[in-house]
Amino acid sequence: MLLNHLNFTIDFLSKLNVHLCLLSGDPSRTRMIAEKYLRKSELVCDNRGLLCYIGETSLGMPIIAATSGMGAPSTSIVVNELAQAGIEVIIRVGTTGSIQKYIAPGSLIVNYASLCKQGAAKDIAPNEYPSVASPLLSTDLYHTAKGIHPSVYFGINASVDTFYEGQERYGNANPHLLRKQQGLIQEYQHLNILNFEMETGTLFKMASVYKFHATSICGVVAARYSGNEESEKIMHNIVDDVTDKTILSALKTLENIQSGKLILNN
Template sequence: MTSKRFYHIGFGQDDLDSSPPTIALLSGDPERSRFIAQTHLQDVRLLSENRGLNSYVGYLPNGRPILSATSGMGAPSLSIVVNELVQVGIQQIIRIGTCGSIQPYVPVGSIVISSAALCRQGAANDIAPVEYPAAADPFLTVALAQAARKLQIEHYIGITASVDTFYEGQERTDSANPNLMRSLYGITEEYQRLNVLNYEMECGTLFKMAGVYQFAASAVCGVVAQRSVAEEIVLSQKEIAINNAIATAVHAAANFEL
C-alpha cells in the first residue's frame, strides 16, 4: 500500500529512504531550512517546496539521516506542519528560531535554549488546556546546552514567553498600532520579574504538542533584539545569532542518543 503525501508538507513516507529520519530541524523561514540543508548536511535531497514549507532530507557527518523542514511563521502554521511530520515518523524536533531578549544580561548575538515556555497562544489551547505544561524535552535540552558549551557559543537556558503576535503580543508600540490593550501594557516588565528570558512565537505550542503527541521537542533561538533597550531587530548581529543557533542545533542532533 502506498502512503499518502500530506497536504501541507507535500511529502509522505514513500518519499523517504529505507532508513528514514526520526529527527527534524524545524525553522520558520524556508531560506533557513535551505541554508541548513545545503551548508550542514550531506547527500541532500529536496522533498518538497509546497506552500513555502520547504523540506529537505540529508545526512549529518556521522551518517545520521535528518530532516530540515519549515514551519512557517507562528504557532498555527507550526501546529499543522508538526502534526504531519509526526505522521511521517519524526520523533524528535529541534526548533531553530530567532527571538528578542527581555533580560539585560542576555545580549544580541547569543542564543537562548528554552527549557519551558510561558505559553500565551491560541493554537496551543486547541492542543491542551491552558494549565497543561509547555516543557521542552530535558534530554534534547541538555544536548543543546552541551553543544553550545562545546562550540563556545554564549548561551542562556530558561523560560521563554511564547506569544502569538510579533507587535502587540510583545508590547511593541512603535508600529501601526500604538494603542495596546490595557492587559498588555507593562507585560514585558512583568515577565522580566518572572525571570523569563525572551520572546518568540512558536515553542510553547510545539512543547505542548510534544507532550500530547509523545515526541521529544526542544528549541534554540538566536537573539536578534534586546527589548530592554529598543524594539528593533539589530540587523548587524542577526546572521551571527542565527548561525550560532544553527550550529548548536546541528551539533546537538548529531550527538543526541536516539
C-alpha cells in the same frame, strides 16, 4: 497516503530512516541549513513556502530540515504532519528577542519551557497543561551550545501569537496597546522569562501529547528590554553569526543521539 501540506507520503521519511528534524520558521533558514550544513541534500517539499530538505549530517545521519512558517497555527500543521510521518525528535532553530537586560543580542537561548500564550495550543491541550521540552534533549543542547558559543542561556520563554501587540511593541500601526499588554516586558522580567518567540510553546505541548522529543534553541537578534526599536537594527550585523551557531549546536546534539552520547527515553 499523501500528507495534506508537506506533500510527501506518510511513509516517505521512515523508508529513508529519517526520524530527526531541524525546524525553522523561515524558509530561507531551512534552505541555508540544507545547502551549508547537510550533505546530499534534496528538496522534498516546496508547498506554500514550507520548504523541506532531506540530507545527511557530517556523521552520515539522515535528517530533515523543515519549515514551520511564522507562528503557532502554521507550526501546528507542520509538526502534526511530521509526527504522522514518524519524526521522533524536533529541534526548533530560530531567532528571538531577549527580555532580560543581561542577555545581549548575539547570545543563544535554549528554552526548556514556555509561558504559552497561543491559541493553537488550546486545541492540543488545556491551558494549564505544561509546555515543557524534553529534559535530556534540552540539557544536552544547552551544554553543546556552551561549547560553541561564549554566551548561552537556559530558561523559560514567552511564546506568543503576535509579533507587535503580544511583544509590547510600540511605534507600529497600532498605537494603542490593550492595558494587559502595557508593561508586559517588565512583568516578564520579574517572572524570570528570558525571551519572546512565536512557535515553541505549541511545539512543546504537541511533543508531550504526541509523544515525541522536542526542544528549542534561538539566536538573540533583538533587545526587547530596551524599549528602543532602533536597537533592533543591530540584528543585521549579528544574525548570520548567531544563526550559524544555533544550527551547529542543534546538529551536534542530533549527532550525540546517533553516536549514543545522548540516550532519550520514550
